[in-house]
Amino acid sequence: MKTALTLSGSIRQGSYNQLLQAHVGRKLEAAGVSVNAISLADFPMPIFNEDLEADNVPEAAVQLAELWRSHDIIFIASPEYNGGTPPLLINTITWISRQRPSVFRHAVFGIGGVSSGKYGTIFSLSHLRDSLSKVGALVVPTLLGIGPAEEALDAEGNPTEPAIIRKVDAIVHELTHFNRG
Secondary structure, eight states: OOEEEEEESOOSTTOHHHHHHHHHHHHHHHTTOEEEEOOGGGSOOOOOOHHHHTTOOOHHHHHHHHHHHTOSEEEEEOOOBTTBOOHHHHHHHHHHHTSSSOSSSSSEEEEEEEOSSTTTTHHHHHHHHHHHHHTTOEEEEEEEEEOOHHHHBOTTSOBOSHHHHHHHHHHHHHHHHOOOO
């Protein structure tokens, strides 16, 4: 059985991206995948600084890196801040990218995001795809940008628009059928 790790780049209460994380997790489970949903709030790390790295790698970075290495699929739901990836997610990826062996060479990655704007995090997802690809991640083709959030999701985080439902199905199919060989 394949395993998936899901997470959100937002830890605020009522986050639409946490709703997306949960929705994609349910769809992966329905596809026969064992899902482990985590919150980055449970993995606190200081802002990355190479001066700290030599003697003070946060235990959270080591634990999170092991989680990333031990799953076949990683789905990241990320908000968009000023057209870019949120600082929490950048800091997380930076810390775990320094762990060896690489945390990006086993799993297949899917990325999506929800925003209140009509472009639905597409700008930040492009940045996130580039960053993940540069460190060796295999990111599936579908970018799951959803917006505006108030119209695109119901209270439980389920998409209400047929086009978004199809994109969720597409990303789940890709995540369950692509592999690193």
